[in-house]
Amino acid sequence: MRRGTRYGALLGPLLAGGATPDLVTRAARGLGLPERGRYAVVVLGTPVPDAVVAEGPDVDGARWWWGSAEASPGAVEGSPGAAEAREGGRQVAVVLLGPAGAARAAARLRELGAGPGGVSPVVGSLAELGAARRLAGTALLTCEPGSREIVRLDERLPAALLVSxxxxxxxxxxxxxxxxxxxxxxxxxxxxxxxxxxxxxxxxxxxxxxxxxxxxxxxxxxxxxxxxxxxxxxxxxxxxxxxxxxxxxxxxxxxxx
CATH class of the missing domain: 1.10.10.2840 (PucR C-terminal helix-turn-helix domain)
Incomplete structure (x- = not known):
């Protein structure tokens, strides 16, 4: 998993939504990510445990990119997502999924003691990360107050409608x-x-x-x-x-x- 200011700066415009095709291409090159692939976004309501941000792919082959924990959870200062990111100290990650998909990504976060957190549905490209971030944030809101739940939006659709x-x-x-x-x-x-x-x-x-x-x-x-x-x-x-x-x-x- 990767984390840092440079990754946050590259992820920020993607997670804010509405990124231009040229910006998506630049971010893909800078992050070493394919423009098209099976992606999910994770939003955590608490600081990221150190074990979660260890370098390298996880056992499922998934690759994780964490935005900066300072100015944004994946949003650059001044971007539409930056102010929202600071509220509640949320942390955001982009996951290039392995064969087991989003369910395995959620399970790994639970195993590492992260949470509460929300996991977006799977999207097919970097250009869709803004919508995925919003849905992951909605999934986080369906977690019971004070819990350490990690939930996928697709498991909580009725509750997601209510919190929306x-x-x-x-x-x-x-x-x-x-x-x-x-x-x-x-x-x-x-x-x-x-x-x-x-x-x-x-x-x-x-x-x-x-x-x-x-x-x-x-x-x-x-x-x-x-x-x-x-x-x-x-x-x-x-x-x-x-x-x-x-x-x-x-x-x-x-x-x-």
């Missing part, structure tokens, strides 16, 4: 979970935990009861109470979608349930 429109997410949470949020924290957490367990168990009350360590009737009664509070039925698909999305907004909130 925070005003609508806030409205959704208030509209669906408003009465639930007025409960005492412990009571609210119990109902939320039960809903999460029921969803993770594929809608099985019995399996959810086993996971929670309680009787299945207890799970059933909690779910019925949640339905009454939210005026939505778990048996109606459209209303279930409302509940699942509101639960996702709650997960992404900095406040505990």
């Amino acid at each position: 429109r925070p005003e609508l997410s806030t409205r959704l949470l208030a509209e669906v979970f408003g009465p639930l949020l007025t409960l005492a924290p412990a009571e609210r957490s119990l109902l939320v935990e039960t809903l999460e367990a029921w969803l993770e168990c594929g809608g099985s009350v019995g399996r959810a009861a086993g996971r929670l360590g309680c009787h299945r009737n207890t799970v059933f009664n909690r779910l019925r109470r949640l339905e009454r509070l939210t005026a939505r039925s778990l048996s109606r698909p459209r209303e279930l979608v409302d509940l699942v999305l509101a639960l996702e907004v709650l997960r992404l909130s900095s406040a505990p349930p």
Whole structure:
């Protein structure tokens, strides 16, 4: 993996988006990268661990280029991405992927203790890195506050839609979970935990009861109470979608349930 001011200066215009063909060609030559290839962008919310920036390709053959950690995570000072880069101390890398693709890149970051972080979908050229950086940043926003998650955008598309429109997410949470949020924290957490367990168990009350360590009737009664509070039925698909999305907004909130 490579890192430094020169690499950051070359990557910056690409990651900012809208780079001209001549600029893309110059950056490709300076970085020793093909203009067309299988690329992903990584955005980390914390400083990059030293092990992550070791020189050379990784075991999958992927090659990593990190932008400067000072003025930018891959954005040169004065570029459209520079101010955004400084916010929150984010770090950005361009990855020329190996055979295992973006999933292996995400797994390697987890193994090295990086995170939280977001990984973009695969793009086919250096000219598409600006769009990939934005999508990787959106993926990072879907990480639970305080977590060390490394997530790929394609694994978090519903959550990505929610974080992309925070005003609508806030409205959704208030509209669906408003009465639930007025409960005492412990009571609210119990109902939320039960809903999460029921969803993770594929809608099985019995399996959810086993996971929670309680009787299945207890799970059933909690779910019925949640339905009454939210005026939505778990048996109606459209209303279930409302509940699942509101639960996702709650997960992404900095406040505990």
